[in-house]
Amino acid sequence: MRYAETGFQLEVDLSRGSIDKVETDPKDTALFLGGNGMDAKILFDRVPPGTDPWSPDNLLIFGNGLLNGTCVPGANRVSVNTIAPVNGLFGHSLMGGFFGAEMKMAGYDRIIVKGEAPDLVYLAIHNDKVEIRDARHLRGKGMYDTQRLIQEELGDKRAWVAAIGPAGENRVMTASIDCGNSSAARTPGPVMGAKKLKAIAIRGTKDVNIAHPKEMWEMCSRLRKELDANPNIGDWMAVDEDDSFHHNNFAWGNARVRRKTFWSSSLEERWRNLKYDHMSRQTGCWNCPKACHNVIKWPNRRRFSYKCYGKDTYHMASFQELDFTYEILGVSQDLGFDSYSTPQLIAFALELLDAGILTEKDFPGMPSDTRQRFYYMLNIIANREGIGDVLAHGISGAAAIIGNGAEKFDHNTVKKFEQLPIKLGKLNPAYFLMIATGEDMAITQIEGSFPQDPIADDEMREEFIRKWVAVPDKKFHEYFRQWKKRDELPAKAMIEITDWNECMHYLDDSLGFCGFVSSFRGQFGGTTGYHVWNMPQIITHATGWEFDKDRLWECFQRNRTLIRALNSRLGLRRFMERPPEDHWAVRNEKYEQQLLTQYYDFKGWTWDGIPTKETLEKLGMGYVAEDLIKRGVLTGNDVTALNDDRGKEQFKEEVLQKGA
Ligand code: SF4
Numbered sequence: 001m002r003y004a005e006t007g008f009q010l011e012v013d014l015s016r017g018s019i020d021k022v023e024t025d026p027k028d029t030a031l032f033l034g035g036n037g038m039d040a041k042i043l044f045d046r047v048p049p050g051t052d053p054w055s056p057d058n059l060l061i062f063g064n065g066l067l068n069g070t071c072v073p074g075a076n077r078v079s080v081n082t083i084a085p086v087n088g089l090f091g092h093s094l095m096g097g098f099f100g101a102e103m104k105m106a107g108y109d110r111i112i113v114k115g116e117a118p119d120l121v122y123l124a125i126h127n128d129k130v131e132i133r134d135a136r137h138l139r140g141k142g143m144y145d146t147q148r149l150i151q152e153e154l155g156d157k158r159a160w161v162a163a164i165g166p167a168g169e170n171r172v173m174t175a176s177i178d179c180g181n182s183s184a185a186r187t188p189g190p191v192m193g194a195k196k197l198k199a200i201a202i203r204g205t206k207d208v209n210i211a212h213p214k215e216m217w218e219m220c221s222r223l224r225k226e227l228d229a230n231p232n233i234g235d236w237m238a239v240d241e242d243d244s245f246h247h248n249n250f251a252w253g254n255a256r257v258r259r260k261t262f263w264s265s266s267l268e269e270r271w272r273n274l275k276y277d278h279m280s281r282q283t284g285c286w287n288c289p290k291a292c293h294n295v296i297k298w299p300n301r302r303r304f305s306y307k308c309y310g311k312d313t314y315h316m317a318s319f320q321e322l323d324f325t326y327e328i329l330g331v332s333q334d335l336g337f338d339s340y341s342t343p344q345l346i347a348f349a350l351e352l353l354d355a356g357i358l359t360e361k362d363f364p365g366m367p368s369d370t371r372q373r374f375y376y377m378l379n380i381i382a383n384r385e386g387i388g389d390v391l392a393h394g395i396s397g398a399a400a401i402i403g404n405g406a407e408k409f410d411h412n413t414v415k416k417f418e419q420l421p422i423k424l425g426k427l428n429p430a431y432f433l434m435i436a437t438g439e440d441m442a443i444t445q446i447e448g449s450f451p452q453d454p455i456a457d458d459e460m461r462e463e464f465i466r467k468w469v470a471v472p473d474k475k476f477h478e479y480f481r482q483w484k485k486r487d488e489l490p491a492k493a494m495i496e497i498t499d500w501n502e503c504m505h506y507l508d509d510s511l512g513f514c515g516f517v518s519s520f521r522g523q524f525g526g527t528t529g530y531h532v533w534n535m536p537q538i539i540t541h542a543t544g545w546e547f548d549k550d551r552l553w554e555c556f557q558r559n560r561t562l563i564r565a566l567n568s569r570l571g572l573r574r575f576m577e578r579p580p581e582d583h584w585a586v587r588n589e590k591y592e593q594q595l596l597t598q599y600y601d602f603k604g605w606t607w608d609g610i611p612t613k614e615t616l617e618k619l620g621m622g623y624v625a626e627d628l629i630k631r632g633v634l635t636g637n638d639v640t641a642l643n644d645d646r647g648k649e650q651f652k653e654e655v656l657q658k659g660a
Helices: 026-032 035-046 099-106 143-154 190-196 213-229 242-247 265-278 315-318 321-333 342-352 368-383 387-392 394-402 429-435 458-466 477-483 490-511 533-545 548-571 591-602 613-616 624-632 643-658
Strands: 008-012 016-021 058-065 077-082 092-094 110-114 121-127 129-134 160-163 176-179 182-184 199-204 279-282 293-296 304-306
Touching: 008 129, 026 035, 026 548, 035 058, 035 077, 035 092, 035 110, 035 490, 035 548, 058 099, 058 190, 077 190, 092 176, 092 190, 092 429, 092 548, 099 121, 099 160, 110 121, 121 143, 129 490, 143 160, 143 199, 143 213, 143 321, 176 190, 199 429, 213 533, 265 279, 265 293, 265 321, 293 321, 304 321, 315 321, 315 342, 315 490, 342 368, 342 387, 342 394, 342 429, 368 387, 387 394, 429 490, 429 591, 458 477, 477 490, 490 533, 490 548, 490 591, 490 643, 533 548, 548 613, 591 643, 613 624
Parallel strands: 008 110, 121 199
Antiparallel strands: 008 016, 058 077, 058 110, 077 092, 092 182, 121 129, 160 176, 160 199, 176 182, 279 293, 293 304
16 A cells, blocks of 8 residues: 555646556655655656657646645645746746645646647546546636636536636746646746646545554644644735835846835835735635635735735836735736736836837837736737737747847846846855755745844844754754854855755655745744654654655755756756846855855766766666766766866865965
């Protein structure tokens, strides 16, 4: 019997019309856990480099976290992965809500979609009954209607429907896949569109087996109460009305303008009233005691929900106030847009217009009012009309097509992905490493375990350290003790902090944990939901495998290294690992490059950031090394970055200075 996982994956080839329920190898789960890790293995094994991301040979994988669908509270994230058309690298997205648990109860650990349907279809899954159904009547329909109509067709209001809107159908780079109040943003939407797959409807009624049910139930019951009572858990921005952090510190418009004194108490009061006058309720994801999603009913709009910074992106991109987000967000979601990157894309286009790089002729019939312009832009991008067809490539892609200086306005992307509009005075070295080297393509998916700022007061700092349960090793106490200024910690400490931050996210993404109950929360000290001390016991109770912190850490290293190897094979190299040029007012290129070299070396990667044969073999992935050697990505005799002549050269000056 398989525990926690079902032991089966659903493989659908839309070109052939085939549906296969395939038994998986439990040895793979023991190595890669689930979610992101297993998805990366499948992409590495089955999608050869050179495959066009738009082609039927690309895969779209909905991978359940290992613990999804069990009684573990807050475990519900599905990793939705593919090869991303925007940059040809590993494309990763996370979807919360209920889809993952329903998939597990239908009997599947993941759904792998291959091929391209002859015309628009949707997949209907009810336990073992799986059908590819005609969806031509759903063409051009928004998310809300698609979900409702499919539920009606299936006669099952309890089916969860993950769907794309017109933006996804038209392969817009900023399209997302939505399911209820959750979405998989930032890359899989356009691939789903390319496969002509409008939606996946899923309903499951099976049990999920647990190895130690009694112990598991006791542990999870306790954890659930703790999560519920812990104010650090969940998205407190759903309930806390003070959002000065985003508005004063993040950049407005096309990620350029800081308004450091925007927030005020009268604004806070006004926005609080606006929210509670229009909020129907708060809700959350599968088996989580928190309710992070605010459900808003705005006049003449359909009900929609948001969480976290998602409520700010539209009004900040357009220099408006919260009422504009409330007015437009549901419309944007219905069209199937990601609400993080799309407003930046629109602000980018309007900046090009202001700069004269685009002209009024590019926007025929566009209203003069800013708010109406945003609606206009949503429609032309979703339907690829006129300049909307160019903007559908995302900021980097559009800038390259438009040319004529437009490239300079593409200033907030990493590896062609729009980033959060963070602007800081000074470099935070750990953040430099995370944003430059992250495979997750967004800083929000990497930060979290170590505080973002030091604590100046000695007593308060010691108190924080005493209560900080998530720390995997006492050396992090010391680092925090030594830390006085944001950019002043030895490189070794910064690299180990980055490693820990990464570790938690990679574990969350393979086990299914929401970052709000785990990786984001270690930084606030005290008791957090999940950490490297309680995760092993949960896995043991769920699966029956003996697990400890070291084995868990190795799983993280394996998944991180595999995804890096996959990306190396797809062409990722050192020169691409740069944060947006204006993320920090003060840059120190030499220091950043030295830090990058030391980080690569720590990870067992070459000067170019490719895992060496030895590193891969140590993690049981000799076959990956062989593949990279066969393809000429590695030679087989590669050394890690600091042992490379270029690495030695980089530090020569310092060594000479020290010697003098
Ligand atoms: S903490 Fe919030 S976002 Fe995370 S699983 Fe719970 S309800 Fe969902």
